[in-house]
Structure formats: structure tokens, C-alpha cells
Amino acid sequence: MSTPYLEQLLTVLRFPSISTDPGHAGDVQANAEWLAAKLTEIGLGTKIYPTAGHPIVVARNAARPGRPTVLLYGHYDVQPVDPLEQWVSPPFEPRIKGGRIFARGSTDNKGQHMAHLCGITEMLSRHGDLPVNLIFLLEGEEEIGSPNLEPFLKQYQSELACDIVAISDTGMVGPGIPTFTYGLRGIACVEVTVHGPVIDLHSGIFGGSVANPNTMLARLVASVHDNEGRILIDGLYDAVRPLLDWERAAWAQLPDGAASTLELTGVPKLFGEPGFTDYERRWARPTAEVNGIGGGYQGKGSKTVIPQSAFAKFSFRLVPDQDPQDILAKVQAHFVKHCPDTVRLDVHMG
Amino acid sequence: MSTPYLEQLLTVLRFPSISTDPGHAGDVQANAEWLAAKLTEIGLGTKIYPTAGHPIVVARNAARPGRPTVLLYGHYDVQPVDPLEQWVSPPFEPRIKGGRIFARGSTDNKGQHMAHLCGITEMLSRHGDLPVNLIFLLEGEEEIGSPNLEPFLKQYQSELACDIVAISDTGMVGPGIPTFTYGLRGIACVEVTVHGPVIDLHSGIFGGSVANPNTMLARLVASVHDNEGRILIDGLYDAVRPLLDWERAAWAQLPDGAASTLELTGVPKLFGEPGFTDYERRWARPTAEVNGIGGGYQGKGSKTVIPQSAFAKFSFRLVPDQDPQDILAKVQAHFVKHCPDTVRLDVHMG
Incomplete structure (x- = not known):
């Protein structure tokens, strides 16, 4: 990973965006704002939608007819860190060891949607556009059961209409094996x-x-x-x-x-x-x-x-x-x- | 039950002699002292033996050869009272309802050894002696597993030698059915x-x-x-x-x-x-x-x-x-x- 992208990921991993803890509501909000600023910076039309809980960030390129519309889903909130004493290094101070990053949320789900962000950034910088109409949706309540996502989806159903939804809140079969998950139990x-x-x-x-x-x-x-x-x-x-x-x-x-x-x-x-x-x-x-x-x-x-x-x-x-x-x-x-x-x-x- | 005996029982039931709670050690001691004073008063030779925990009270009549020696066992400590809110009346303020006494320890084991005490008192007042050599032993740690009883029994083995041990830390089959328990699982x-x-x-x-x-x-x-x-x-x-x-x-x-x-x-x-x-x-x-x-x-x-x-x-x-x-x-x-x-x-x- 190139240094700027790595720095972006480490920055995101430092937000203690624990959605279940009201004491971290400000951190969740700050994480959403950082994402929105970055998505705007790379050229996407971006908006933060407040909800009854934590905000939802939606970014999109200009829709062009004749292209499929892809909705990419991710979540930027994380689970609590208890029991803290079982952490080898502090959960919100990312450590790189043996080519792996250790931090809360690194695999669930910040690593994945930040990978999407890298790809979108590269594509936009090289080609000025994407081959699809993109809707990039990042929520902040997945770890508490997404209570405000369904009402949001209903309210904005027409704006969010798409041909395919891609979710990468999943895992890999093993290191070095790109994995395509096409269903969950x-x-x-x-x-x-x-x-x-x-x-x-x-x-x-x-x-x-x-x-x-x-x-x-x-x-x-x-x-x-x-x-x-x-x-x-x-x-x-x-x-x-x-x-x-x-x-x-x-x-x-x-x-x-x-x-x-x-x-x-x-x-x-x-x-x-x-x-x-x-x-x-x-x-x-x-x-x-x-x-x-x-x-x-x-x-x-x-x-x-x-x-x-x-x-x-x-x-x-x-x-x-x-x-x-x-x-x-x-x-x-x-x-x-x-x-x-x-x-x-x-x-x-x- | 005649009024003086009833008053004795109610007095004993008012001691919050919870053996497991160090905060009640004084109450356990006070209960032992009350019992020793009463046993002395009715004419028995009585002694309070301190232990590493709560005291053991031993009372006896003058031993006469040719009579069986009976050791009567009882315990004057009680279980904790939690959860307190489930008590209909305060555990150490005995209430009489429908001919029954409600208080902590009333059936385990104060009621029983106080019944023995009544019987011994009556027998002594009427006849001046008992038909047996009596050793009346009352301990204060039954509810915590009697940790100091075994060492005590070993130390005083010869003084406590007897033909029969009678324990009434048991129950009755039903009201009005005198019950003789001759074994426990x-x-x-x-x-x-x-x-x-x-x-x-x-x-x-x-x-x-x-x-x-x-x-x-x-x-x-x-x-x-x-x-x-x-x-x-x-x-x-x-x-x-x-x-x-x-x-x-x-x-x-x-x-x-x-x-x-x-x-x-x-x-x-x-x-x-x-x-x-x-x-x-x-x-x-x-x-x-x-x-x-x-x-x-x-x-x-x-x-x-x-x-x-x-x-x-x-x-x-x-x-x-x-x-x-x-x-x-x-x-x-x-x-x-x-x-x-x-x-x-x-x-x-x-």
C-alpha cells in the first residue's frame, strides 16, 4: 500500500467510533466527517445525513444513463473494546507487525471500505470517472443492529435505486486469496x-x-x-x-x-x-x-x-x-x- | 407453650447470629452468652469454649455411674437473610401468626434446641435431676460447615464420651406428627x-x-x-x-x-x-x-x-x-x- 493510502487508513483507525457508547458519539461523528471530507476531496458529491442515531454518509459520482448503478455499502462504527486488558496494543493506536495492521475495526469494517476508497480514488485520478454510477453508503450503526438504516433506505428509496449492492463486511478465505462472498446464512x-x-x-x-x-x-x-x-x-x-x-x-x-x-x-x-x-x-x-x-x-x-x-x-x-x-x-x-x-x-x- | 418459655424462645430468635458475616460476630457471641447464662440458671455446669471462630457452649449435669450418657447437639447460628425484600416480616423480629412463629432460625435450629432446653428445665425443676448423664453441646458455626467443631471434638474427646448423640437439626413429617429421624443421606x-x-x-x-x-x-x-x-x-x-x-x-x-x-x-x-x-x-x-x-x-x-x-x-x-x-x-x-x-x-x- 502506498504511503498516503496507508496514512489514510491509520487515520481512520484512530477514531474510537464505538457506536454503542454515548460517550463516543462525538468520535463517531468526527469519523463520518473525515470520510465525507475525503470523498468530497476525490471528486464525489457527498452528503452527511443525520439520523436519530449516528450519521450516514452518501457519496456519488454524476450518474450517466446506460451504466449500471452500484451501491457500495460499508460501516465506519466499531465494537466496544472490553476487555481492554486482553489487547496486546491499544485498540485505537494502530500497530503494524509482520505486514498486518492491528487496531479495532481494521477488519470490521474500516479496512474494507477504505480499500474501496483507495480504488475509487485511483480510478478517478487516472480516468476522471468510474465505469459505473456509484452510490457509496457508509453507516455508523452496524454494530448496534443498524436501527436507523431501514427508515433511511425507505425515505430515500428512489435516490438510492441501484442495480447491485456490494457489501464487503465479510472475510477472506485466507491471506492472499481474493474472496468473493455471494451469500451469508x-x-x-x-x-x-x-x-x-x-x-x-x-x-x-x-x-x-x-x-x-x-x-x-x-x-x-x-x-x-x-x-x-x-x-x-x-x-x-x-x-x-x-x-x-x-x-x-x-x-x-x-x-x-x-x-x-x-x-x-x-x-x-x-x-x-x-x-x-x-x-x-x-x-x-x-x-x-x-x-x-x-x-x-x-x-x-x-x-x-x-x-x-x-x-x-x-x-x-x-x-x-x-x-x-x-x-x-x-x-x-x-x-x-x-x-x-x-x-x-x-x-x-x- | 407457657409464657416464660415462649419469651425465652423469642429472645433467642432476636439475636442476629449470622455466622458467616464477620459484622455479626458480636451477636453470635451474645447469643452464646445468653444460652450459657440460661443453662447455668437452670442448674447445669456450663462453659463457653472459644474457638478459632464462634464459641461452643457445653452444659452438663453431674455425671452418675450406671446411667447412659446422652450428648444433645444443637446450633445457635443462622443463615444470612438475603434477599431481605422477600421477607414478609423482619427476620429478627419474631411474629406469631396462626400458631406459628416466623423468624430466622426458628426451625433451624433455635426452635429445636430451645425445646430441649424447656424439657430439661421442666425435668430439673420437678425432679432435681435428669434420668441420664447429659452433655448439651451448642455450636455457632453449623451454617458455615462447622470448621472448628471437629478439632474441638478431638481435643475434648474423653470429656465428651457418650453412649448416644441426639441431633434435632431435622424436620417433622407434618404438623402434629412427632418425627424421629434415624439417618440422613x-x-x-x-x-x-x-x-x-x-x-x-x-x-x-x-x-x-x-x-x-x-x-x-x-x-x-x-x-x-x-x-x-x-x-x-x-x-x-x-x-x-x-x-x-x-x-x-x-x-x-x-x-x-x-x-x-x-x-x-x-x-x-x-x-x-x-x-x-x-x-x-x-x-x-x-x-x-x-x-x-x-x-x-x-x-x-x-x-x-x-x-x-x-x-x-x-x-x-x-x-x-x-x-x-x-x-x-x-x-x-x-x-x-x-x-x-x-x-x-x-x-x-x-
Whole structure:
């Protein structure tokens, strides 16, 4: 990367643009203003749109008929930095080590949209225009769920009309492997709570005679997969669109995904749906994961309690043609069917 | 209860003798001194023994040869009162409602040893002596595991020699049913942790390809019982001494335990080992309970994490002839046998 572009990236990485923290609202705003100034400087028509939260920056070249209109999406806000003590170097003081830049937001998402900015700058400086009608949209609330993006898109629907939206809030398969992401799995979430006794019971006095919500919850969790990793919820795979031959062939040419997953995660052995490669399992197959489980006493040592209740938080990754509402209904039916009648079940969607 | 005895009990209940809280050490001491003064007043030789923690009060009549020596045990310390807002009346301001006294410690254990005190007082005032050689021992650390009782017993072993120890830190089957407890179940504790990836993973990026510790833990928990509540750990029932006919017959004459457990716990249906009554399950059969379970994100909403690890805290209630070390070894063997090789297992005893 040439020095001026590198300096631009480092400058952007120094903004502590943490969208969830009201104390950083000024930094988020300053980041937006820096971007707008730069986009103006390279010759794009640029505007900062205030929202109920953080601003949205939109830059565009002069639209010419007959060219496709491309909307490039990026976000300039970042996640909080806690726990700070686990950072090897300060999160907003970028460090370059071994050809890599270490800073909060460097890969999510400042690095990517600043790469777009470099490309646009080069193209404009060499050719005076781009081969497309460009709408470059940078928001500041992605890390908090983009609450103001949808109303913004609705309000400016006609101005933002385009032929294609390109998002690079994604990753690369590996260093030196340019990666084109053409889809992401969707998600549906469910929280399951098993209610037992009306108060926590002493396991010495009542143990053996009432169902323990922790145990009953564990059975429900265990009922979701078979021993090899297939999901056992009736109908869950019904709508799943099969992978196409060209997709499987293309992915088979990539470096060994299983080896890289083993190395990155440090697990003793991989686990997942038989008949699919690591990439296929991670990119193209639905999954059921328990993101959280809890019940009873979790402190040090032991406390002889049979808890009132226990819960598990599930998220289901969905693939093309799976409908979240349909999946959630099937998930609920599964838990209702498998929950013992010695406890009460509560299934909370979302 | 006659008014003077009632007043004595209410006085004792007003001491906030919370043994775990250093801020209440003076109250614990004051309670011990009140008891010692009362025991002296009714004619017993009484001494307060300081310990490394709270004092032990020992009172005795003059020993006469040819009589059995009975050691009566009680404890005058109480549990903390948090959460205070759930108390209907202040815990150390006893209230009498519907013939019952409501105060911290009223049933654990001040009510019981004050009943003993009434009986001894009456007997001494009427007959001038007791039919036995009495050693009345009241400790102040039961609620924190009696750390100084064992050294005390060892130090004064010969002075405390006796034919029988009577403990009434127990309960009654029901109002108006005098209850004789001749045994309590023992306990053995184990914490099981399942370790997966070296860091928490994003379930959208890695889900489907690595074993989720929450799921694997749930399988281990579910493997401990069959669907009807029998424990599936190999050999766990081997040493269990069968209930004797007279015991089963005696318990069968008690009011319906199942009905009372249903009412007290509010569970939709009882659950437990087939072939045994509610009392038998709760009083005379070994059990395996998960007192705590935890892994991953437990806060509000969802967080798409595959956690590094998940744990479950088990306690096993043991019955005569079961050896805790033997049981723990069998439990460990069970978990080692059932743990999938896609995660690492850690079994911590105690």
C-alpha cells in the first residue's frame, strides 16, 4: 500500500467510533466527517445525513444513463473494546507487525471500505470517472443492529435505486486469496426455558422425587442433534436448497478448510453433519447451536439446589429457501413434543 | 407453650447470629452468652469454649455411674437473610401468626434446641435431676460447615464420651406428627467441564463444523438418568442396602408423601425412580442431581457464540453402604466413557 493510502487508513483507525457508547458519539461523528471530507476531496458529491442515531454518509459520482448503478455499502462504527486488558496494543493506536495492521475495526469494517476508497480514488485520478454510477453508503450503526438504516433506505428509496449492492463486511478465505462472498446464512433465534418447582428446592430434601429442570433441559438440548451432528427437528431440512455442482467444485479447490478450522479453533477433532466438507458445513448447511445454557448454582464450590428453572438460547443458521417463521414453528413443535410432562415449557422466539 | 418459655424462645430468635458475616460476630457471641447464662440458671455446669471462630457452649449435669450418657447437639447460628425484600416480616423480629412463629432460625435450629432446653428445665425443676448423664453441646458455626467443631471434638474427646448423640437439626413429617429421624443421606459432589475451542467462536462462522460444548455437556447430563429416573452410572446401585420391611411398613403409615411433595413444590407431576414411594425416593434412595449448569452467553437477547467450555455441578445423595470415593470413581468413569472425542473433559471431585 502506498504511503498516503496507508496514512489514510491509520487515520481512520484512530477514531474510537464505538457506536454503542454515548460517550463516543462525538468520535463517531468526527469519523463520518473525515470520510465525507475525503470523498468530497476525490471528486464525489457527498452528503452527511443525520439520523436519530449516528450519521450516514452518501457519496456519488454524476450518474450517466446506460451504466449500471452500484451501491457500495460499508460501516465506519466499531465494537466496544472490553476487555481492554486482553489487547496486546491499544485498540485505537494502530500497530503494524509482520505486514498486518492491528487496531479495532481494521477488519470490521474500516479496512474494507477504505480499500474501496483507495480504488475509487485511483480510478478517478487516472480516468476522471468510474465505469459505473456509484452510490457509496457508509453507516455508523452496524454494530448496534443498524436501527436507523431501514427508515433511511425507505425515505430515500428512489435516490438510492441501484442495480447491485456490494457489501464487503465479510472475510477472506485466507491471506492472499481474493474472496468473493455471494451469500451469508440467515438466523432464527429461540430461547427455551424449563420450569420446575415454584421455588429452588434443597436437593437433600426433595432430590429423587421431582424432575430437575437442569436435567430436563439437557435432554431437550441433546434431542436436537443425532450423535453425528444431523439436526433431528422434523422438517428442518425440507426447504434446504441443495448445493450446486459448480459451488461444490469451486469450494473443493480452496485450501483445506478442515485443517484451517482445526488450527484456528484448537478443538481436538472436528464435528458436523456427515457428507459435507468443512466449508459446506460452515457456509451452506443449516445449523442449530446452543449459544447459552444456564440453570441453578454457578458459583464456586457446591450448593445443593434443585433450581426453579433452566434455559438454553438457540440460534439456527438458515440457508436459501428456509423461512425463519417456518423453522421457528418446527423448532417449537420439536420442544413441545420432547419436553417431559414433569416440567413446564416456555419457548420464546427471537 | 407457657409464657416464660415462649419469651425465652423469642429472645433467642432476636439475636442476629449470622455466622458467616464477620459484622455479626458480636451477636453470635451474645447469643452464646445468653444460652450459657440460661443453662447455668437452670442448674447445669456450663462453659463457653472459644474457638478459632464462634464459641461452643457445653452444659452438663453431674455425671452418675450406671446411667447412659446422652450428648444433645444443637446450633445457635443462622443463615444470612438475603434477599431481605422477600421477607414478609423482619427476620429478627419474631411474629406469631396462626400458631406459628416466623423468624430466622426458628426451625433451624433455635426452635429445636430451645425445646430441649424447656424439657430439661421442666425435668430439673420437678425432679432435681435428669434420668441420664447429659452433655448439651451448642455450636455457632453449623451454617458455615462447622470448621472448628471437629478439632474441638478431638481435643475434648474423653470429656465428651457418650453412649448416644441426639441431633434435632431435622424436620417433622407434618404438623402434629412427632418425627424421629434415624439417618440422613450422605453426599458426594462432582463438577464436570467440557472444553471445546480455545476461544469463544462466532456461530455464524464456525457453526456446523465444531462440537458445541453446551451441546456436548447436555448429552453428558442426559446420559446420567434413564427416562424414568433411574441412574445409569455403572455400579452406582451395587452397594445400596435394601430398605427393611419394617421401614417400608412404617413409612407407608405416614400421610401421603407424594401429595405433600406435589403441594410443597408446585411441580406439574412427580418424577423419580420407579418402584419406590415418594418418601423412599427422598429418604432412602441414592440420587444424582445437577445443581448447576452453565455455558456461553446468559444475558438478555442473543449472542451468537460457540463457547469455549460448559460445566455442570453434580451432587449425589448416598445411602448406607455407599462409599463416596467409590461412587465418585464410578461417576468419573461414566463421564469419561460418554464424553465425545470432539471435546476435552475435565472432572473435578468435591
